[in-house]
Amino acid sequence: MQSFKGDRCVYTCESLYIIYPKMSGIIGKKIGMTSIFSADGRNVACTLIEAGPCVVTQVKNVETDGYNAVQLSYGERKEKNTPKPLIGHFKKAGTTPKQKVVEFRDFRVEFEGQVDMGKTVVSDKIFVEGDFIDAIGTSKGKGFQGVVKRHGFAGVGGATHGQHNRQRHPGSIGACSWPSRVFKGMRMAGRTGGNRVKVLNLKVLKIYPEKNLLLVSGSIPGAKNSFVILEK
Structure with a gap:
């Protein structure tokens, strides 16, 4: 393999590539804020999120689309309020019309079997307690100020x-x-206000898999019942 020689060392082609970690995530809804007591007695402010379940409505790959991605859909939507092209798109995946559709690039390898077309993705299969995640939401709009x-x-x-x-x-x-x-x-x-805001490194404090609920430390932008994107 060809090398690029500098003054003091040799760099191969592999060393020039930046390998980004594969990213997985889920779509949720902000329920509200509360607080819990940690093991050392501190009162920790946290946000309650209904994360999923989401349906895989499209799987993209390098051969057909030029990149790898998984499209997740969340929230029920009336068929009469859904454009006909989207109705066909959801029927192809064998599901009902959804409110929110988000694409996640390079879904993690360990979830390959769970992200086939029409499969359901739940929060406890993606996150575990103690994980640090990123949350994306739309901040509250304040109008002209x-x-x-x-x-x-x-x-x-x-x-x-x-x-x-x-x-x-x-x-x-x-x-x-x-x-x-x-x-x-x-x-x-x-x-x-009304801007897309991303908050980094929020800790997953508690998972309630039977209700698809996550308890995350700190605050997340947006009003109650607004959509939230969680990334791992």
């Missing part, structure tokens, strides 16, 4: 010396003669 709520500004100042109506205003946003414009990225009022 000012700089105090959106960026934490303190406002211009007190209500004296002519400042009777400037308490929550942004103040100056730039110079006049030069550069005679407002720089891109200036923190100003605007739409707040």
